[in-house]
Amino acid sequence: MKITLERGLYDAKVVLHELRRDISPYLYQNSTQRSNGKNLLTVGLGIQEPILDHGDEGLVVRFLSLDNIATYEAQVKGGQLVVEGPSRRDVDRKAKDRYDAIVSKSHRTLLPILYGRLVRIPEVSIAMSPLRRILIFLEETGHISPEVIQKPHQSVSRVERYFSLLKELGYIASDNGGYVPGSGFSELKADAVEPPELYERILGDVIRQRSKYLQEVLHWTMMVPFLRWSNVYYLPAYAAGHLLRSERRELVRNYSRYYRARRTEAETIFQLQRTVDVGALRREKPFYLGDPTLLESYFRSADEAGVLDPVRRS
């Protein structure tokens, strides 16, 4: 992208004005600096994302700013100010990637926090049962071989995937053709973490550290709708900084924005009810609210993970 202005002097405000006309009216100045004789202007992009909160404090409309989205060089050449940098398409792509990364990071942060609720979903509980059985058997007997959980007509390689998963994360270790508790398992026991919390913590960590593997390799896609419909509440709540009271249409709008997908009204109602049924959200008609304990855990984890690091909130 190259813009030429009939100006003999650099002025960041003028350059920004031109960029707002040519790239996006939502660009703002992040920083300016001079390097190797060139003037550098770094810009951010304003995200038009009103977060409606029907809470006691009154309604709040928040706007987010995606910092440092692009840097443009400006130099005076032959009496003209020449501005060069990423094209509109590049800026759009960067904004999309950055935004998608925020949503993904929020998923990874939310997933282990929701684990206790996730396992209440029958399909998820069934999918996780091989891992849970390995842990239970180890706790009771101290040693396990793959045949113990292998079902008739089930391939060894499929069963081995569960063992490999737990071994990679240090919860089990190889021993004489089988497996024994690994260092992670032993550390939890040393901290007096007993069943069933022992199993919850380990499985929660598996979800946290291997969510992409679970979804894309083991095809545990049953978690996806639940995670998404929880995220459309909790991520905006995090951006707002407190518990929100949200109407269904606001959650639907968030869904459309985060996932660039639409769901039928029926599917939306059923999935949201499911999320309420397992305790990830509460319902005070016509609003949906988060669970305060989950919210607090998510906020803490999201701060540590820097979920909204690319975004300036106020």
Next chain:
Amino acid sequence: MRKMPGKEPLEDVKDGKTSRRLAEVVDGFKFQPSPNSCYPNGIHNILKDLSKRHGVGIGLSEQRVNKLVGYTERLGPRLNVVVTNLNAQLRKADYRCGEKTSAKYSELLSILRDEEQSYPLVGVAPDYFNEVAPRYRTVGSADDHVLICLKLTEEEIIVWDGYIHHLGASVRVEGAPGLMRLATGRFLELWDGAWDPSWVFWISREKTQATTLIDFER
């Protein structure tokens, strides 16, 4: 929105262009589907109105307008191409659009009174949201907003705001949904306080362009 005592109900107010009731003018206006699509949404609506009033087929679907103005969900419209691209379409029907910054109150009034021209679009500073939704707190750096002007007097301006349904049911609806009134003095501050101060956009029949441009370039 601040209540203006003794004012005629919005639905009964007639515009200065065609003497139609405002409720009738905005009937069929579409609300903006995204928070940042105020500009293409405004263009779509004023084209629809002009098309109906003049009995000409110059209306463009929202998708078509979005494409012409280079609208993307994240970046919004590409301001530098709007007038050029739209004119390439409008010229086929002897219409033309234009935009101007640092426009005057009198120029805005002139467009509003001229039946040959569309209702104008104006840009206002984000403080506008504090006017229309005083129960809202706006946090973070909001952006300018585009409104459709329907009527202007020395006391008040009446606009149509396609964003309103994003603010939920708590914005008081007066007359038809989307209709808003502001004191003219306050409006002029918001208009001039926008990033492109006192920016206006309009569409008119080609034969009237000569007069319009001479006036504006004075």
